[in-house]
Amino acid sequence: MLRSVLMGLVAGSRAMTPVAAVANAARTGKLPKDSAAPEFLASPLISASTMALAAYELAGDKQASAPDRVITPAVVVRTVNAALAGAAVAPRDKRWLGAALAGGTAAAAAYVSWRLRMRAMQGGGGQAITGFIEDAVIVPLAVAAATR
DSSP states (O other): OHHHHHHHHHHHHOSSHHHHHHHHHHHHTOSOTTBOOOGGGGOHHHHHHHHHHHHHHHHHTTSTTOOOTTSHHHHHHHHHHHHHHHHHHSBGGGHHHHHHHHHHHHHHHHHHHHHHHHHHHHTTOOHHHHHHHHHHHHHHHHHHHHOO
16 A cells, blocks of 8 residues: 555645556556556556656646645645556555545645745745756656556
């Protein structure tokens, strides 16, 4: 269930990254063997689309005009995406637990990571610098949680 919690942590910072990591792992056959990932995630179109959306989010996050991750629509999207990714990396018989753990973790992590980022920006780190540092932690974490 650790993989599901990690997907929730990732989604707290980057809403699309967990789904993109899972879709790419599904497409390349690198998901854990007992995962509950739906078959549609292995589609090359789904993988490419989620990767494009994740890349767009990574770039957009560095812009001063980027909305806060704690606005209600953003928290909802993070929670849903985390639940999908958390269920996908959980063992089949625990997919609902994986979804719940990931979704709950994502909602909480959104507020914690936002607060940490705001504090880092007040300490002199700009929007782009703090975003790149966050990406350097979050993206490898998503890949590690999605692959065997």
